[in-house]
Amino acid sequence: MSVLHGLEQDLGNGLLLRRSRAEDMEELAAFNQRIHSMDDDEDVRDPQPRLAAWTRDLMGGGHPRFGAEDFTVVVEQASGRIVSAACLISQTWDYEGVPFGVGRPELVGTEPAYRRRGLIRAQFEVLHQLSRSRGEWVQAITGIPYYYRQFGYEMLLNLGGERRGFAAQLPTQAQGYTVRPAQVDDLPWIADCERLGGRRGVVHCVRSPAEWRYELDGACELNVNRKVLMVLTHASGQPVGFFAHEPYVRPSNVLAATVLELMEGVSWYDALPCVLRYLLQKGNEIAAQDGKPCLGVELALGEEHPAYQVAERWLPVVKKPYAWYVRLSDLAGFLRLIAPALEVRLAQSLYAGVSGEFKVGFYRTGLHLTFEAGRLTACEAYELERWQAVDAAFPGLSFLQLLFGYRSLDELRNAFADCWTNERGRALLTALFPRKPSNVWPIS
Numbered sequence: 001m002s003v004l005h006g007l008e009q010d011l012g013n014g015l016l017l018r019r020s021r022a023e024d025m026e027e028l029a030a031f032n033q034r035i036h037s038m039d040d041d042e043d044v045r046d047p048q049p050r051l052a053a054w055t056r057d058l059m060g061g062g063h064p065r066f067g068a069e070d071f072t073v074v075v076e077q078a079s080g081r082i083v084s085a086a087c088l089i090s091q092t093w094d095y096e097g098v099p100f101g102v103g104r105p106e107l108v109g110t111e112p113a114y115r116r117r118g119l120i121r122a123q124f125e126v127l128h129q130l131s132r133s134r135g136e137w138v139q140a141i142t143g144i145p146y147y148y149r150q151f152g153y154e155m156l157l158n159l160g161g162e163r164r165g166f167a168a169q170l171p172t173q174a175q176g177y178t179v180r181p182a183q184v185d186d187l188p189w190i191a192d193c194e195r196l197g198g199r200r201g202v203v204h205c206v207r208s209p210a211e212w213r214y215e216l217d218g219a220c221e222l223n224v225n226r227k228v229l230m231v232l233t234h235a236s237g238q239p240v241g242f243f244a245h246e247p248y249v250r251p252s253n254v255l256a257a258t259v260l261e262l263m264e265g266v267s268w269y270d271a272l273p274c275v276l277r278y279l280l281q282k283g284n285e286i287a288a289q290d291g292k293p294c295l296g297v298e299l300a301l302g303e304e305h306p307a308y309q310v311a312e313r314w315l316p317v318v319k320k321p322y323a324w325y326v327r328l329s330d331l332a333g334f335l336r337l338i339a340p341a342l343e344v345r346l347a348q349s350l351y352a353g354v355s356g357e358f359k360v361g362f363y364r365t366g367l368h369l370t371f372e373a374g375r376l377t378a379c380e381a382y383e384l385e386r387w388q389a390v391d392a393a394f395p396g397l398s399f400l401q402l403l404f405g406y407r408s409l410d411e412l413r414n415a416f417a418d419c420w421t422n423e424r425g426r427a428l429l430t431a432l433f434p435r436k437p438s439n440v441w442p443i444s
């Protein structure tokens with residue numbers, strides 16, 4: 001099948017699959033708003049037209065990575081009405097400094113009367129081909145539980161993870177720092193500061209100057225993914241860090257910051273009270289406009305973050321992360337791509353300078369890795385004949401959890417009885433793949 005550049009695919013039963021066009025924008029905005037507001041989950045239900053606003057921002061020509069044709073739609077031919085849709089937001093992430101393309105399917109929905117007929121499955125085939133045609137190694141989606149496993153995805157990157165505190169628990173004193181809106185001139189150092197923070201995890205989304213500019217003032221007021229970028233300055237006016245907060249109070253009546261980074265050498269202990277006080281004050285302002293209370297603040301910064309250590313007593317409520325779904329169709333190629341990052345890890349490990357051949361098995365297929373003096377010189381996929389003839393074995397897609405730092409080797413061995421290693425396999429994989437949770441702030 002082609003990636004439907006201007007083409008259409010007849011799905012039978014009077015249904016046509018095609019790429020979107022600029023003139024679909026308003027219908028798609030209304031469709032997405034309606035379909036994605038039906039959810040039972042209070043945190044997802046959205047009475048505001050925020051999803052419609054997001055759809056218009058994607059399709060309207062002002063988005064740095066999205067064009068009007070980047071949705072797929074299924075149309076009922078008789079009426080011309082859209083009954084199912086999905087889209088692909090292309091972006092660049094890095095794996096400990098090695099950039100790679102990612103295609104992010106989003107806004108996936110089908111009209112209730114047309115569900116369970118394979119309309120999303122058909123669109124995902126097109127989106128995966130489109131993503132591949134753009135040279136993207138990975139597809140990643142934030143989605144409902146289980147569903148995307150059916151399309152070759154594994155859940156393997158933290159999504160969310162929060163610490164919440166109520167007004168009476170927050171620091172009463174905040175001295176020495178002030179907060180102001182970020183300006184265009186701030187974006188270069190904000191990008192550096194954010195990239196440094198991203199190193200705490202294995203993967204991180206890399207933004208171009210145009211993508212940073214879009215985050216600052218490109219999205220419209222109501223866009224569900226818009227963030228407000230703020231700068232934290234020392235009393236002297238010198239910037240010391242930045243944060244991003246949501247422009248609305250969550251259904252749980254808290255204002256959340258979703259990114260927070262300080263420059264190197266700035267004390268989290270000194271700076272954090274100012275951020276928390278600001279969030280509470282801003283949350284009160286926003287909530288008052290909506291005629292509801294703001295009860296506290298949330299740092300939505302993933303599973304682990306330096307601010308969490310400092311804010312333990314101020315933000316005692318812990319919310320565990322959900323997960324991204326990730327799909328990787330060429331594992332051997334991806335390992336060859338990120339070899340420079342793996343070699344750095346190896347050089348810093350007890351296995352520095354290793355030479356030799358290793359086989360990692362997935363029961364039906366395997367990977368053949370060759371190392372020479374600490375360099376990964378070859379990595380090829382092969383058909384496995386004997387499941388025993390490997391140095392480590394992983395069922396299903398579980399190896400990807402290790403690759404992305406989501407789970408340690410020991411955690412996987414605890415979770416899966418058919419995950420095992422011999423001694424040299426264990427030594428190699430422990431050196432190559434430490435547990436190192438990421439918190440990705442994607443392009444939306």
Ligand SMILES: CC(C)(COP(=O)(O)OP(=O)(O)OC[C@H]1O[C@@H](n2cnc3c(N)ncnc32)[C@H](O)[C@@H]1OP(=O)(O)O)[C@@H](O)C(=O)NCCC(=O)NCCS
Binds near residue numbers: 119121
């Ligand atoms: C989830 C949703 C997009 C599925 O759309 P759909 O057109 O029914 O999807 P498909 O028929 O292509 O689904 C593919 C397969 O998953 C199955 N499936 C459908 N909904 C499912 C669900 N909620 N959970 C598990 N499997 C499901 C289908 O039966 C089909 O199985 P098959 O290929 O083995 O026959 C649709 O129910 C919807 O719009 N829900 C509300 C919005 C939403 O939650 N979107 C997802 C946000 S991440």
